[in-house]
Amino acid sequence: MDAVMNFDWTQWNVWTQLALILVAAWSVQWVHQRVIRGFEKATEKTHNPWDDALLFAFRSPLTVAIYYTALYFALTLVHAHYGWVLLEPLGEYWSIGFVLIFAWFLMRLTGSFEQNWIHQAQKKGKEIDKTTVDAVAKLARIIIGVVVFMMILQDLGYSISGLLAFGGIAGIAVGMAAKDLLSNLFGGLMIYMDRPFAVGDWIRSPDRDIEGTVERIGWRMTVIRTFDKRPLYIPNATFSTISVQNPSRMSHRRIYETVGVRYCDASKVKLIVDDVKAMILAHEDLDTTQTLIVNFNSFGASSLDFFLYTFTKTTDWVTYHSVKQDVLLKVLEIVESHNAEVAFPTTTLDLPEAVLTNFKS
DSSP: OHHHHTSOHHHHHHHHHHHHHHHHHHHHHHHHHHHHHHHHHHHTTSOOHHHHHHHHHHHHHHHHHHHHHHHHHHHHHHHHHHOOGGGTTHHHHHHHHHHHHHHHHHHHHHHHHHHHHHHHHHHTTOOOOHHHHHHHHHHHHHHHHHHHHHHHHHHTTOOHHHHHHHHHHHHHHHHHHTHHHHHHHHHHHHHHHHOSOOTTOEEEETTTTEEEEEEEEOSSEEEEEOTTSOEEEEEGGGGGTSOOBOGGGOSOEEEEEEEEEOGGGGGGHHHHHHHHHHHHHHOTTBOTTSOOEEEEEEEOSSSEEEEEEEEESOOOHHHHHHHHHHHHHHHHHHHHHTTOOBOOOOOOOOOOHHHHHHHHO
8 A cells, every 4th residue: 555655646647648649649640541541542543643743742741740749749748747958949949840841741742743744744645845844843842942941040040131141242252253153053044944955855066066965954064975975064054155956856857969960961951850850749758848949050060960959757867868868869760761971070171183183193
């Protein structure tokens, strides 16, 4: 009886409350898991990928938030009972944890949206600019990071207005010291906004020795794989000062060739030109809705020149050369069908009659 009277029921009550907090956290987590699974089964029947992304981003942060709340209440109870000094700042800074958990949720949501956006477009067979999607996702993460950093500083008691004022002064100094870095960052931003090219495009610059396939567009530099398979690292600021061609976005490829026939075949030039034009109009791999010209063009030094100007339907480099070869071989067949020949450089030497007489004798 004396042992029962001397038992510390206050301490027993504390441990009971801690146990109840743990049971409550586990119960809420159990309900949370069941609800999430129910929503997942429901979203599997829909074709909307965004609800899947939301559930994926929501699951883990909510679990951490449940146990973080339980831990906060447990430590608050312990501090109230035992008065531990180490737990005194708990009430002031506990919101920082929720800010970080919320930031984690937004980061997961951004990444999930990015992946589902690309996957959904590929599933439907639509073309999507991965560069733009990546840029939007990166910008969203940067904004989330800056906002979370400012909120944490506010919770820690720092003046945001003073920090912004100091940041303005420091920004000027940093900007002067790192102007090249900033110009590259703004260059990358302009690439994302104007989109002169995207990952996978073949680009070239007539101003610089730059030509190849774009492999990656970063905030500071762009990686280009040249046709001899070497990586080329170009600072983004360079693209604001040079001209860039993007052959990957051409709608057609052009065939522009000059053909010369001999002067002795002058009477057959018009017939040859007409037949070549008819051949081009009938060619199934040439786009006759584009500019099409076949005309006698000039009196050359050793030939009568006509040119053909037309566009292929394909933009593929290998297929284009196959079509071009077929067109040029058919031009040769047409020239030969008129008993004419393609001219080559020749020289005519006129000798005086006396020289010819002496030569004959």
